[in-house]
Amino acid sequence: MSTSSFARLPGFRDFPPEDLALRSHIMEAWRRVSRRYGFLEYDGPPLESLDLYVEKSGEEIVDQLYAFTDKGDREVTLRPEMTPSLARILGDRSRSMSKPIRWFSMPQLFRYERQQRGRLREHFQWNVDLVGEEGVAADAEVLAVAIDGLREFGLGASDFRARVSDRRVLRGLLATLGVAEDAQPAAFAVIDKLERMPRDKAEEALATGTGLDAAAAGHVLETVSSATLASLEDLVGSSESGADVQSLRDYVDALGAMGLGDFVEIDLTIVRGLAYYTGIVFELFDRKGELRAICGGGRYDRLLELVGGEPLPAVGFGMGDVVLGELLAERKLVPEFASTLDYFIVTVSWDLRSEALRVAHALRDKGHSVSYALREQGVGKQMKSASREGAREVLIVGPDELARGCVVARDMEVGTEREIELADLT
């Protein structure tokens, strides 16, 4: 048989213990932070009806889905994102639930992009959603969860920042700067690409798309990319977008009160691609700007209605394990993988094995981790295994000590030995 038949599929990861340990480290941190904010964990199926995504995002998304026809002739797909499943699950039950609803999940998500070889086709994504509250305090709460989700790993304000925008404010600012209503989509498109394009090209594109002259286009880009809360209050505060600027101020103030002000920057060049965002949006980036966005989210007040549920305001984010893993590695924040064990039982001769098993199982019943050789071996070889498995203490079961009702316990770190009464172990 060809061994290539048994290769892993391209774009998928195996998780041998040393890699699973990092995945667990990440997920346990996410879970701790979610719970600290009173969020409850949920999950959905990894496979969903294709329609669930087409309805929301349009047919073009199908090109990127891991989609297929199942044996029952259903058009199905491995889930590419979690929010539609959340909306579907809440659709059936949200009317009878107290609001706001605070739910989180850590699903594995899948994309099939035909062109991009070498890129992963799956990742795990922390999804945090707060549903049923339209006030900006909910937006601030959700960004705080995301920020704390990174702080939990030891990352600080010198490592990452949250770039915050609000398309309603941007729209107001563009209007103030003379960009006509019908030219705004063109302006959004240029602003979205601002970071990945030289400034003169951007000016040219903006001028072409909006009909502004070169100087005015330059002024727009400069004003948008350097906007602060204060400049927005000056420029837009008294316009019809004034209330949105005030919201942004309340949002930033709330995060400041939580002690998270250093992480938050207004940045109107953040234009989240997904069509469903309706208010404040944000992305988290490493400060060095070397990595893709670590996390993205914002307010999406129309999604639940779109998938047939109760009309409910909602705000949430998704944070993937891959970019985060790269950042942790780069900052030397990945814990060293080492197997550890509370006890390794060394048996001086194989005929004492029953006694060794009795001790081992009694310790396991008390919650300790215990291992021992599964075949007859010399004491030296057993001690080596104990060391390799990371045992903190070795219990030596020998005939003389057994006769006195004891075993010898050796501390593997310090090397000291003491006797322990069997009665205390079992």
Add this chain to the structure above:
Amino acid sequence: MSTSSFARLPGFRDFPPEDLALRSHIMEAWRRVSRRYGFLEYDGPPLESLDLYVEKSGEEIVDQLYAFTDKGDREVTLRPEMTPSLARILGDRSRSMSKPIRWFSMPQLFRYERQQRGRLREHFQWNVDLVGEEGVAADAEVLAVAIDGLREFGLGASDFRARVSDRRVLRGLLATLGVAEDAQPAAFAVIDKLERMPRDKAEEALATGTGLDAAAAGHVLETVSSATLASLEDLVGSSESGADVQSLRDYVDALGAMGLGDFVEIDLTIVRGLAYYTGIVFELFDRKGELRAICGGGRYDRLLELVGGEPLPAVGFGMGDVVLGELLAERKLVPEFASTLDYFIVTVSWDLRSEALRVAHALRDKGHSVSYALREQGVGKQMKSASREGAREVLIVGPDELARGCVVARDMEVGTEREIELADLT
């Protein structure tokens, strides 16, 4: 739009928080027990090449797979079991690893059975495998993990039992009872169905399949189904299967030494279907016999080689979450689902909100779970939310107390109140 487009796919489960809580309860117990035995967690992709299963189990398994052709024209399938992935992952690396290898996983597995409507198409399965040790001590160790995996939920020897067999011993016994070598497969088939078929029908089938007369067939079935270690030692102990009976004795003795003897019964009518088992096999059943097998496993010494890896002996089991969940429900061992919270912050007036946020975030930084209203609400309504979210303590942020640098803490269980200095909270 039709709401049916947004239904869950048949055979899949959603896990809203109350269901996810049970799933987590089960998985955390499995993980604790695995670690107590020194096993390390791993995982593989949910999607694998179809060949990985066809090679091992033959083309007929394809009918039951959730298989499809992907956009890259690969024949792929959602994983129906974990062991082939384990073999694939170990195939690349086992040569450089110390033996025995102790690995566990808790994958979601998938089957697509066209006929059986209403049956689940996915479940989560605890997989525990001990690789690289052929001695029967490894078999005993693995069954002990499975038994402790159920004991961890509060189930005891009156709730479930392990039925243990060894096809080599059964073969020896059948030979002793006069079943010819070439008639043994027919005998296995009858014995496998013994529990689901009236005894007279079974005798008839056995007689037909083996050429024995009715009396001899009855004697075979009686002897096989009532076999004990002692009867096997008498009947088979001195035959060429004698060493296998001795192994079974050592196995049972080891489990006895661990204090697990009450859970273990020799039962030669257990014939595990999968072709790859090579030694002792076992299944765990509820004592009342109301449910399907909770767990099944045994020794499979040829699998790793089959998938192109190093020839390594191995023993392992799989335990699913669905039957176990039914057993826990039946025995009233499912923990009650309740959201809990360390603190709920009640703000007497909305303008004290910054102070409330400061307190809340300081408590979260210390690891406490904290919630509060996200919009202006009266104290009474906030107290109701605190109660609904299961807060153990409510911290009341009011102007007079703040002026004295305090908040009022109310114990929600006892109803007592005390003042806490802000400095002690933040």
